Amino acid sequence: MHKNTGCSILNKHRICTTISQKHWELLNKYAEKFETQQKALELALESLENSLKQSSALTQKEKWEERYWICLKSTKSACFIQKDGLKILLDTPNFEQFEDYVVQHKPIEYTIEYYLQKPLKELRLKDVIEGLVTITKMSNWFDTVDCIDDGSHYALIITHCLGLNGSKLNLLTFESVFKTCGVKFESTVTEKMIFMKIFKN
Secondary structure: OOOOOOOOOOOOOOOOOOOOHHHHHHHHHHHHHHOOHHHHHHHHHHHHHHHHHHHHHHHHHHHHHHHHHHHHHHOOOOOOOOHHHHHHHHOOOOHHHHHHHHHHHOHHHHHHHHHHOOOHHHOOHHHHHHHHHHHHHHHOOOOEEEEEEOOOEEEEEEEOOOHHHHHHHHHHHHHHHHHHHOOOEEEEEOOOEEEEEEEOO
């Protein structure tokens, strides 16, 4: 009969295997450093586990980025231009023509749906906002993109160096998203900033 001495019995497992000469030398090297072969093996396994978790998280982020770039390619919108060059093009825009384009094609709505793999009408407002923030950051048009949950509304604050017309044209696309969702909003632009309040109810 086992007598309980008050000490916990650790659950240990014995392993028996063969390894190559190279790995035998590595095991002995780290056994010296960590005092025993057992500690060296346990640390190696824990390190492998942590490395795989980090790799998995990175892979998920890379998948989202790849999906976004595929979306841009499919809409023929993957066009690279330096921001200074873009600002020159924005100096003389045709606002009416661009607004007609946004109303007809809804480019940001499509991008959010493609990115999140759901129709806009099935997304919560929070999902729409998060999708918009993510794709806006990835577009590389803007210097900063921040969104604050302010209780009754979300505050979207975007900074850039594209001038007042850049603010106005981008605002048209952002407002289109919330009109499509049937959500109330207020917006203001300056030469370097776009401010939006998106109301939850």
